[in-house]
Amino acid sequence: xxxxxxxxxxxxxxxxxxxxxxxxxxxxxxxxxxxxxxxxxxxxxxxxxxxxxxxxxxxxxxxxxxxxxxxxxxxxxxxxxxxxxxxxxxxxxxxxxxxxxxxxxxxxxxxxxxxxxxxxxxxxxxxxxxxxxxxxxxxxxxxxxxxxxxxxxxxxxxxxxxxxxxxxxxxxxxxxxxxxxxxxxxxxxxxxxxxxxxxxxxxxxxxxxxxxxxxxxxxxxxxxxxxxxxxxxxxxxxxxxxxxxxxxxxxxxxxxxxxxxxxxxxxxxxxxxxxxxxxxxxxxxxxxxxxxxxxxxxxxxxxxxxxxxxxxxxxxxxxxxxxxxxxxxxxxxxxxxxxxxxxxxxxxxxxx
Amino acid sequence: xxxxxxxxxxxxxxxxxxxxxxxxxxxxxxxxxxxxxxxxxxxxxxxxxxxxxxxxxxxxxxxxxxxxxxxxxxxxxxxxxxxxxxxxxxxxxxxxxxxxxxxxxxxxxxxxxxxxxxxxxxxxxxxxxxxxxxxxxxxxxxxxxxxxxxxxxxxxxxxxxxxxxxxxxxxxxxxxxxxxxxxxxxxxxxxxxxxxxxxxxxxxxxxxxxxxxxxxxxxxxxxxxxxxxxxxxxxxxxxxxxxxxxxxxxx
Numbered sequence: 001x002x003x004x005x006x007x008x009x010x011x012x013x014x015x016x017x018x019x020x021x022x023x024x025x026x027x028x029x030x031x032x033x034x035x036x037x038x039x040x041x042x043x044x045x046x047x048x049x050x051x052x053x054x055x056x057x058x059x060x061x062x063x064x065x066x067x068x069x070x071x072x073x074x075x076x077x078x079x080x081x082x083x084x085x086x087x088x089x090x091x092x093x094x095x096x097x098x099x100x101x102x103x104x105x106x107x108x109x110x111x112x113x114x115x116x117x118x119x120x121x122x123x124x125x126x127x128x129x130x131x132x133x134x135x136x137x138x139x140x141x142x143x144x145x146x147x148x149x150x151x152x153x154x155x156x157x158x159x160x161x162x163x164x165x166x167x168x169x170x171x172x173x174x175x176x177x178x179x180x181x182x183x184x185x186x187x188x189x190x191x192x193x194x195x196x197x198x199x200x201x202x203x204x205x206x207x208x209x210x211x212x213x214x215x216x217x218x219x220x221x222x223x224x225x226x227x228x229x230x231x232x233x234x235x236x237x238x239x240x241x242x243x244x245x246x247x248x249x250x251x252x253x254x255x256x257x258x259x260x261x262x263x264x265x266x267x268x269x270x271x272x273x274x275x276x277x278x279x280x281x282x283x284x285x286x287x288x289x290x291x292x293x294x295x296x297x298x299x300x301x302x303x304x305x306x307x308x309x310x311x312x313x314x315x316x317x318x319x320x321x322x323x324x325x326x327x328x329x330x331x332x333x334x335x336x337x338x339x340x341x342x343x344x345x346x347x348x349x350x351x352x
Numbered sequence: 353x354x355x356x357x358x359x360x361x362x363x364x365x366x367x368x369x370x371x372x373x374x375x376x377x378x379x380x381x382x383x384x385x386x387x388x389x390x391x392x393x394x395x396x397x398x399x400x401x402x403x404x405x406x407x408x409x410x411x412x413x414x415x416x417x418x419x420x421x422x423x424x425x426x427x428x429x430x431x432x433x434x435x436x437x438x439x440x441x442x443x444x445x446x447x448x449x450x451x452x453x454x455x456x457x458x459x460x461x462x463x464x465x466x467x468x469x470x471x472x473x474x475x476x477x478x479x480x481x482x483x484x485x486x487x488x489x490x491x492x493x494x495x496x497x498x499x500x501x502x503x504x505x506x507x508x509x510x511x512x513x514x515x516x517x518x519x520x521x522x523x524x525x526x527x528x529x530x531x532x533x534x535x536x537x538x539x540x541x542x543x544x545x546x547x548x549x550x551x552x553x554x555x556x557x558x559x560x561x562x563x564x565x566x567x568x569x570x571x572x573x574x575x576x577x578x579x580x581x582x583x584x585x586x587x588x589x590x591x592x593x594x595x596x597x598x599x600x601x602x603x
Binding site: 065068069198205 | 393394395396397399406407409410412413414415416417418419420423426427428429430431432433434435438455456458459
């Protein structure tokens with residue numbers, strides 16, 4: 001298997017092409033720009049479409065159009081751009097169309113900054129657009145996982161006919177690491193029962209639509225979607241459990257933050273503190289059973305995030321507030337250090 | 353007995369939700385006649401807007417996609433770029449195309465996307481109950497210009513064909529009307545030309561159709577046709593603003 005040293009943003013792009021992504025519509029924004037630049041170089045040769053749109057709004061609607069014809073389509077952006085794309089994402093979800101959206105997060109709110117952040121957790125998992133809907137949210141913690149999760153995102157989006165997001169951050173996007181690209185068998189999902197490809201005078205016309213003016217019809221459409229969500233919650237969660245079997249203190253972190261937390265957990269272990277880490281790889285669906293497994297012996301949980309504390313809500317809900325959940329976070333583009341996190345661990349566990 | 357006049361096959365035989373006297377029905381019909389005559393229904397994907405024609409997917413027999421407000425040109429771009437051999441059209445009103453979707457409209461034209469845009473200009477937002485549109489004529493009374501559109505307060509209307517004719521990617525920009533039989537025949541010929549352009553991969557074609565909205569104008573259908581002729585056509589002159597297939601056709 002080939003091994004390459006690649007930047008996270010470029011690995012996302014290459015993995016998408018290998019996963020059969022046939023079109024990429026983007027708009028420049030730091031810190032994800034390398035992704036679009038890579039697509040501009042590679043996509044045409046790979047037999048696909050690269051187009052720089054006039055706005056984030058246009059880009060996500062180009063994805064809606066392409067994906068409505070059954071083609072694997074993707075767009076990428078960073079936090080402020082996701083706010084603009086949220087309208088289109090709601091329509092994609094409401095139209096039951098599969099698509100992949102990348103968010104290489106930066107600090108907010110507003111124009112915020114261009115350094116890494118995880119402050120779009122709420123947006124990604126709770127409210128990426130108006131209405132009752134979810135999208136699949138994958139949270140990679142390495143360049144290799146960015147590759148693997150892009151492939152997984154396309155497959156899962158196709159399987160459930162819904163949008164999927166890779167929630168990365170500026171640290172992962174800009175970081176270089178060795179990656180291996182798995183052999184990808186073109187996972188051809190048959191979309192002929194719904195895609196708008198022209199009916200060739202051989203079937204009824206297909207309509208890609210999210211409008212239901214009769215309340216009972218709209219309710220049914222939402223209920224059908226939420227029935228699918230129950231299946232997804234049961235079958236599609238994923239998490240890494242690190243030294244959790246005997247841990248007293250369970251640190252919870254996702255994405256790049258989890259790398260720092262893992263160092264702090266190792267440092268704590270050297271001091272004799274039984275620390276462990278729970279790292280959700282899927283943020284929606286949130287790995288509830290995996291967290292409860294990881295937390296079964298813990299006396300204290302600490303959520304560590306590059307935000308003011310957003311995932312902590314899901315942690316408390318997942319364990320039904322049965323144990324104390326502390327928080328440590330840095331925001332605005334500041335990355336927490338292992339030493340800072342170790343201090344937090346010592347505060348709750350150092351007395352033993 | 354020989355049938356000399358029938359419903360186009362591309363137009364589904366269902367009652368529409370359009371108001372009595374509204375000219376959407378005429379435009380739907382001539383668009384579908386063109387699709388029938390070119391034999392392209394099975395290879396056509398339409399994109400409908402948000403506005404009165406939001407439910408056009410229930411009337412056109414080809415595959416249809418319903419776009420967010422103003423985004424139909426972007427959705428159509430995604431369809432056409434990945435399906436270059438299909439015929440792709442959008443059907444949009446004035447609020448959709450010339451207000452909330454202005455960026456998408458300008459850029460789909462300047463990129464020369466090989467699609468057809470049917471643009472219904474009736475100088476008002478119909479679906480939401482008659483508010484000022486980007487094409488509302490100065491002095492025109494609407495729900496949000498109750499004393500008549502005052503350009504000092506509300507700015508001036510946009511003449512879409514004139515604007516888009518300045519862009520290199522535009523192959524055809526033509527304004528037609530559906531107020532009389534000769535004009536309807538011209539309108540149909542323009543739509544046919546737009547689809548022929550797409551077939552020949554000539555780029556972006558827009559056919560702007562001056563239409564009526566008797567309900568929100570507060571007029572009878574007959575009075576509405578008269579307003580189109582007396583007030584709209586003088587402000588929005590009919591004609592070919594750009595046609596790359598005709599050297600003398602440009603205004």
